[in-house]
Amino acid sequence: MSRPDVEGRVLEVVRAPAAVLARPGERVDPTSPEVVQLAADLVATMRVSPGCVGLAAPQVGVGVKVFCVDVSGHPKARTQHGTFVLCNAEVVSASRNEKAREGCMSVPDLTGDVKRATRVVVRGQEPGTGAEVTIETDAFEARALQHEIDHCDGLLFLDRAAGAHAIHPRKTYL
Incomplete structure:
Protein backbone atom coordinates (compact mmCIF):
# COMPACT_ATOMS: atom_id res chain seq x y z
CA MET A 1 0.00 0.00 0.00
CA SER A 2 1.37 3.38 -0.93
CA ARG A 3 2.27 5.95 1.69
CA PRO A 4 2.33 9.59 0.58
CA ASP A 5 5.40 11.53 1.73
CA VAL A 6 3.73 13.70 4.35
CA GLU A 7 5.26 14.46 7.73
CA GLY A 8 2.99 13.25 10.51
CA ARG A 9 2.32 15.30 13.63
CA VAL A 10 1.71 13.77 17.05
CA LEU A 11 -1.82 14.63 18.13
CA GLU A 12 -3.52 14.52 21.52
CA VAL A 13 -5.66 11.44 22.09
CA VAL A 14 -9.14 12.25 23.41
CA ARG A 15 -10.67 10.17 26.18
CA ALA A 16 -14.14 8.91 26.87
CA PRO A 17 -16.68 10.37 27.41
CA ALA A 18 -15.70 12.82 24.61
CA ALA A 19 -18.71 13.21 22.30
CA VAL A 20 -16.65 12.56 19.13
CA LEU A 21 -16.05 8.99 20.35
CA ALA A 22 -19.80 8.27 20.49
CA ARG A 23 -20.79 9.58 17.04
CA PRO A 24 -20.44 7.70 13.74
CA GLY A 25 -17.72 9.32 11.65
CA GLU A 26 -18.31 10.85 8.24
CA ARG A 27 -17.06 9.20 5.06
CA VAL A 28 -14.07 11.00 3.55
CA ASP A 29 -12.51 11.73 0.18
CA PRO A 30 -9.29 9.72 0.59
CA THR A 31 -7.49 11.86 -2.00
CA SER A 32 -8.00 15.15 -0.16
CA PRO A 33 -4.85 16.75 1.29
CA GLU A 34 -6.55 16.97 4.72
CA VAL A 35 -7.14 13.20 4.78
CA VAL A 36 -3.58 12.48 3.63
CA GLN A 37 -2.28 14.69 6.47
CA LEU A 38 -4.63 13.04 8.98
CA ALA A 39 -3.38 9.60 7.89
CA ALA A 40 0.23 10.65 8.54
CA ASP A 41 -0.76 12.19 11.88
CA LEU A 42 -2.51 8.99 13.00
CA VAL A 43 0.56 6.88 12.20
CA ALA A 44 2.90 9.35 13.96
CA THR A 45 0.67 9.39 17.05
CA MET A 46 0.36 5.59 17.09
CA ARG A 47 4.15 5.19 16.85
CA VAL A 48 4.90 7.31 19.92
CA SER A 49 2.22 5.60 22.03
CA PRO A 50 3.60 2.54 23.88
CA GLY A 51 1.66 -0.64 23.17
CA CYS A 52 -0.61 1.05 20.62
CA VAL A 53 -1.46 -1.13 17.59
CA GLY A 54 -4.15 1.08 16.05
CA LEU A 55 -5.62 4.55 16.18
CA ALA A 56 -8.80 5.99 14.63
CA ALA A 57 -9.54 9.59 13.67
CA PRO A 58 -12.26 10.02 16.33
CA GLN A 59 -9.61 9.26 18.94
CA VAL A 60 -7.77 12.44 17.94
CA GLY A 61 -10.99 14.46 17.86
CA VAL A 62 -11.76 14.16 14.14
CA GLY A 63 -15.16 12.61 13.38
CA VAL A 64 -14.31 10.77 10.16
CA LYS A 65 -13.80 7.18 9.00
CA VAL A 66 -9.98 6.95 8.90
CA PHE A 67 -7.73 4.71 10.99
CA CYS A 68 -4.28 3.15 11.08
CA VAL A 69 -3.16 -0.28 12.28
CA ASP A 70 0.22 -1.94 12.81
CA VAL A 71 0.42 -5.19 14.78
CA SER A 72 3.96 -5.98 13.58
CA GLY A 73 5.92 -7.77 16.26
CA HIS A 74 2.97 -8.10 18.64
CA PRO A 75 3.11 -11.52 20.37
CA LYS A 76 -0.60 -12.24 19.68
CA ALA A 77 -0.36 -11.42 15.95
CA ARG A 78 -0.26 -14.22 13.39
CA THR A 79 -0.98 -12.44 10.13
CA GLN A 80 0.63 -9.00 9.82
CA HIS A 81 0.21 -6.47 7.02
CA GLY A 82 2.62 -3.91 8.50
CA THR A 83 1.60 -0.29 8.95
CA PHE A 84 -1.43 0.75 6.94
CA VAL A 85 -4.16 3.38 6.92
CA LEU A 86 -7.68 2.81 5.63
CA CYS A 87 -10.44 5.27 4.82
CA ASN A 88 -14.17 4.44 4.76
CA ALA A 89 -13.43 0.84 5.77
CA GLU A 90 -16.03 -1.83 6.44
CA VAL A 91 -16.03 -5.48 7.37
CA VAL A 92 -17.31 -7.45 4.36
CA SER A 93 -17.11 -10.89 5.97
CA ALA A 94 -16.36 -12.21 9.44
CA SER A 95 -16.25 -15.65 11.06
CA ARG A 96 -15.10 -17.65 14.09
CA ASN A 97 -16.01 -15.50 17.08
CA GLU A 98 -13.75 -15.51 20.12
CA LYS A 99 -13.72 -13.53 23.36
CA ALA A 100 -10.50 -11.74 24.33
CA ARG A 101 -9.31 -8.80 26.44
CA GLU A 102 -9.04 -5.37 24.78
CA GLY A 103 -7.75 -2.01 25.86
CA CYS A 104 -7.91 1.44 24.30
CA MET A 105 -5.97 4.69 24.50
CA SER A 106 -9.27 6.56 24.82
CA VAL A 107 -10.25 4.43 27.84
CA PRO A 108 -6.84 4.19 29.54
CA ASP A 109 -7.93 2.89 32.94
CA LEU A 110 -10.04 -0.09 31.80
CA THR A 111 -9.88 -3.24 29.71
CA GLY A 112 -12.72 -5.45 28.64
CA ASP A 113 -13.60 -8.92 27.41
CA VAL A 114 -15.00 -8.51 23.90
CA THR A 129 -4.71 7.44 -4.18
CA GLY A 130 -8.22 6.44 -3.13
CA ALA A 131 -7.45 2.94 -4.42
CA GLU A 132 -9.71 0.22 -3.04
CA VAL A 133 -7.89 -2.14 -0.68
CA THR A 134 -9.07 -5.49 0.61
CA ILE A 135 -7.37 -7.01 3.65
CA GLU A 136 -7.99 -10.60 4.65
CA THR A 137 -6.60 -11.36 8.08
CA ASP A 138 -7.03 -13.27 11.30
CA ALA A 139 -6.30 -13.40 15.02
CA PHE A 140 -4.99 -10.22 16.64
CA GLU A 141 -4.87 -8.14 13.45
CA ALA A 142 -8.53 -9.01 12.79
CA ARG A 143 -9.41 -7.85 16.32
CA ALA A 144 -7.46 -4.60 15.85
CA LEU A 145 -9.24 -3.85 12.56
CA GLN A 146 -12.68 -4.42 14.09
CA HIS A 147 -11.76 -2.26 17.11
CA GLU A 148 -10.71 0.67 14.87
CA ILE A 149 -13.73 0.31 12.55
CA ASP A 150 -15.90 0.44 15.67
CA HIS A 151 -14.25 3.75 16.63
CA CYS A 152 -15.14 5.10 13.17
CA ASP A 153 -18.74 3.99 13.79
CA GLY A 154 -18.96 5.71 17.19
CA LEU A 155 -18.44 2.59 19.33
CA LEU A 156 -15.94 1.84 22.10
CA PHE A 157 -14.94 -1.64 23.25
CA LEU A 158 -17.03 -0.88 26.35
CA ASP A 159 -20.11 -0.93 24.09
CA ARG A 160 -19.21 -4.46 22.95
CA ALA A 161 -18.34 -5.95 26.36
CA ALA A 162 -20.81 -8.52 27.69
CA GLY A 163 -21.66 -6.38 30.74
CA ALA A 164 -20.11 -4.85 33.83
CA HIS A 165 -18.57 -8.21 34.80
CA ALA A 166 -16.54 -8.10 31.57
CA ILE A 167 -14.92 -4.70 32.35
CA HIS A 168 -11.70 -4.71 34.37
CA PRO A 169 -9.34 -2.10 35.84
CA ARG A 170 -6.18 -1.90 33.72
CA LYS A 171 -3.21 -3.40 35.50
CA THR A 172 -0.44 -0.92 36.10
CA TYR A 173 3.14 -1.97 36.51
CA LEU A 174 5.53 0.08 38.60
Whole structure:
Protein backbone atom coordinates (compact mmCIF):
# COMPACT_ATOMS: atom_id res chain seq x y z
CA MET A 1 0.00 0.00 0.00
CA SER A 2 1.37 3.38 -0.93
CA ARG A 3 2.27 5.95 1.69
CA PRO A 4 2.33 9.59 0.58
CA ASP A 5 5.40 11.53 1.73
CA VAL A 6 3.73 13.70 4.35
CA GLU A 7 5.26 14.46 7.73
CA GLY A 8 2.99 13.25 10.51
CA ARG A 9 2.32 15.30 13.63
CA VAL A 10 1.71 13.77 17.05
CA LEU A 11 -1.82 14.63 18.13
CA GLU A 12 -3.52 14.52 21.52
CA VAL A 13 -5.66 11.44 22.09
CA VAL A 14 -9.14 12.25 23.41
CA ARG A 15 -10.67 10.17 26.18
CA ALA A 16 -14.14 8.91 26.87
CA PRO A 17 -16.68 10.37 27.41
CA ALA A 18 -15.70 12.82 24.61
CA ALA A 19 -18.71 13.21 22.30
CA VAL A 20 -16.65 12.56 19.13
CA LEU A 21 -16.05 8.99 20.35
CA ALA A 22 -19.80 8.27 20.49
CA ARG A 23 -20.79 9.58 17.04
CA PRO A 24 -20.44 7.70 13.74
CA GLY A 25 -17.72 9.32 11.65
CA GLU A 26 -18.31 10.85 8.24
CA ARG A 27 -17.06 9.20 5.06
CA VAL A 28 -14.07 11.00 3.55
CA ASP A 29 -12.51 11.73 0.18
CA PRO A 30 -9.29 9.72 0.59
CA THR A 31 -7.49 11.86 -2.00
CA SER A 32 -8.00 15.15 -0.16
CA PRO A 33 -4.85 16.75 1.29
CA GLU A 34 -6.55 16.97 4.72
CA VAL A 35 -7.14 13.20 4.78
CA VAL A 36 -3.58 12.48 3.63
CA GLN A 37 -2.28 14.69 6.47
CA LEU A 38 -4.63 13.04 8.98
CA ALA A 39 -3.38 9.60 7.89
CA ALA A 40 0.23 10.65 8.54
CA ASP A 41 -0.76 12.19 11.88
CA LEU A 42 -2.51 8.99 13.00
CA VAL A 43 0.56 6.88 12.20
CA ALA A 44 2.90 9.35 13.96
CA THR A 45 0.67 9.39 17.05
CA MET A 46 0.36 5.59 17.09
CA ARG A 47 4.15 5.19 16.85
CA VAL A 48 4.90 7.31 19.92
CA SER A 49 2.22 5.60 22.03
CA PRO A 50 3.60 2.54 23.88
CA GLY A 51 1.66 -0.64 23.17
CA CYS A 52 -0.61 1.05 20.62
CA VAL A 53 -1.46 -1.13 17.59
CA GLY A 54 -4.15 1.08 16.05
CA LEU A 55 -5.62 4.55 16.18
CA ALA A 56 -8.80 5.99 14.63
CA ALA A 57 -9.54 9.59 13.67
CA PRO A 58 -12.26 10.02 16.33
CA GLN A 59 -9.61 9.26 18.94
CA VAL A 60 -7.77 12.44 17.94
CA GLY A 61 -10.99 14.46 17.86
CA VAL A 62 -11.76 14.16 14.14
CA GLY A 63 -15.16 12.61 13.38
CA VAL A 64 -14.31 10.77 10.16
CA LYS A 65 -13.80 7.18 9.00
CA VAL A 66 -9.98 6.95 8.90
CA PHE A 67 -7.73 4.71 10.99
CA CYS A 68 -4.28 3.15 11.08
CA VAL A 69 -3.16 -0.28 12.28
CA ASP A 70 0.22 -1.94 12.81
CA VAL A 71 0.42 -5.19 14.78
CA SER A 72 3.96 -5.98 13.58
CA GLY A 73 5.92 -7.77 16.26
CA HIS A 74 2.97 -8.10 18.64
CA PRO A 75 3.11 -11.52 20.37
CA LYS A 76 -0.60 -12.24 19.68
CA ALA A 77 -0.36 -11.42 15.95
CA ARG A 78 -0.26 -14.22 13.39
CA THR A 79 -0.98 -12.44 10.13
CA GLN A 80 0.63 -9.00 9.82
CA HIS A 81 0.21 -6.47 7.02
CA GLY A 82 2.62 -3.91 8.50
CA THR A 83 1.60 -0.29 8.95
CA PHE A 84 -1.43 0.75 6.94
CA VAL A 85 -4.16 3.38 6.92
CA LEU A 86 -7.68 2.81 5.63
CA CYS A 87 -10.44 5.27 4.82
CA ASN A 88 -14.17 4.44 4.76
CA ALA A 89 -13.43 0.84 5.77
CA GLU A 90 -16.03 -1.83 6.44
CA VAL A 91 -16.03 -5.48 7.37
CA VAL A 92 -17.31 -7.45 4.36
CA SER A 93 -17.11 -10.89 5.97
CA ALA A 94 -16.36 -12.21 9.44
CA SER A 95 -16.25 -15.65 11.06
CA ARG A 96 -15.10 -17.65 14.09
CA ASN A 97 -16.01 -15.50 17.08
CA GLU A 98 -13.75 -15.51 20.12
CA LYS A 99 -13.72 -13.53 23.36
CA ALA A 100 -10.50 -11.74 24.33
CA ARG A 101 -9.31 -8.80 26.44
CA GLU A 102 -9.04 -5.37 24.78
CA GLY A 103 -7.75 -2.01 25.86
CA CYS A 104 -7.91 1.44 24.30
CA MET A 105 -5.97 4.69 24.50
CA SER A 106 -9.27 6.56 24.82
CA VAL A 107 -10.25 4.43 27.84
CA PRO A 108 -6.84 4.19 29.54
CA ASP A 109 -7.93 2.89 32.94
CA LEU A 110 -10.04 -0.09 31.80
CA THR A 111 -9.88 -3.24 29.71
CA GLY A 112 -12.72 -5.45 28.64
CA ASP A 113 -13.60 -8.92 27.41
CA VAL A 114 -15.00 -8.51 23.90
CA LYS A 115 -16.28 -11.14 21.48
CA ARG A 116 -15.04 -10.51 17.92
CA ALA A 117 -14.50 -12.46 14.73
CA THR A 118 -11.08 -14.08 14.44
CA ARG A 119 -11.18 -14.06 10.63
CA VAL A 120 -12.24 -10.97 8.67
CA VAL A 121 -12.17 -9.45 5.24
CA VAL A 122 -12.11 -5.65 5.36
CA ARG A 123 -12.49 -3.30 2.42
CA GLY A 124 -11.44 0.35 2.45
CA GLN A 125 -9.54 2.98 0.50
CA GLU A 126 -5.93 4.14 0.59
CA PRO A 127 -5.29 7.72 1.59
CA GLY A 128 -3.72 9.66 -1.26
CA THR A 129 -4.71 7.44 -4.18
CA GLY A 130 -8.22 6.44 -3.13
CA ALA A 131 -7.45 2.94 -4.42
CA GLU A 132 -9.71 0.22 -3.04
CA VAL A 133 -7.89 -2.14 -0.68
CA THR A 134 -9.07 -5.49 0.61
CA ILE A 135 -7.37 -7.01 3.65
CA GLU A 136 -7.99 -10.60 4.65
CA THR A 137 -6.60 -11.36 8.08
CA ASP A 138 -7.03 -13.27 11.30
CA ALA A 139 -6.30 -13.40 15.02
CA PHE A 140 -4.99 -10.22 16.64
CA GLU A 141 -4.87 -8.14 13.45
CA ALA A 142 -8.53 -9.01 12.79
CA ARG A 143 -9.41 -7.85 16.32
CA ALA A 144 -7.46 -4.60 15.85
CA LEU A 145 -9.24 -3.85 12.56
CA GLN A 146 -12.68 -4.42 14.09
CA HIS A 147 -11.76 -2.26 17.11
CA GLU A 148 -10.71 0.67 14.87
CA ILE A 149 -13.73 0.31 12.55
CA ASP A 150 -15.90 0.44 15.67
CA HIS A 151 -14.25 3.75 16.63
CA CYS A 152 -15.14 5.10 13.17
CA ASP A 153 -18.74 3.99 13.79
CA GLY A 154 -18.96 5.71 17.19
CA LEU A 155 -18.44 2.59 19.33
CA LEU A 156 -15.94 1.84 22.10
CA PHE A 157 -14.94 -1.64 23.25
CA LEU A 158 -17.03 -0.88 26.35
CA ASP A 159 -20.11 -0.93 24.09
CA ARG A 160 -19.21 -4.46 22.95
CA ALA A 161 -18.34 -5.95 26.36
CA ALA A 162 -20.81 -8.52 27.69
CA GLY A 163 -21.66 -6.38 30.74
CA ALA A 164 -20.11 -4.85 33.83
CA HIS A 165 -18.57 -8.21 34.80
CA ALA A 166 -16.54 -8.10 31.57
CA ILE A 167 -14.92 -4.70 32.35
CA HIS A 168 -11.70 -4.71 34.37
CA PRO A 169 -9.34 -2.10 35.84
CA ARG A 170 -6.18 -1.90 33.72
CA LYS A 171 -3.21 -3.40 35.50
CA THR A 172 -0.44 -0.92 36.10
CA TYR A 173 3.14 -1.97 36.51
CA LEU A 174 5.53 0.08 38.60
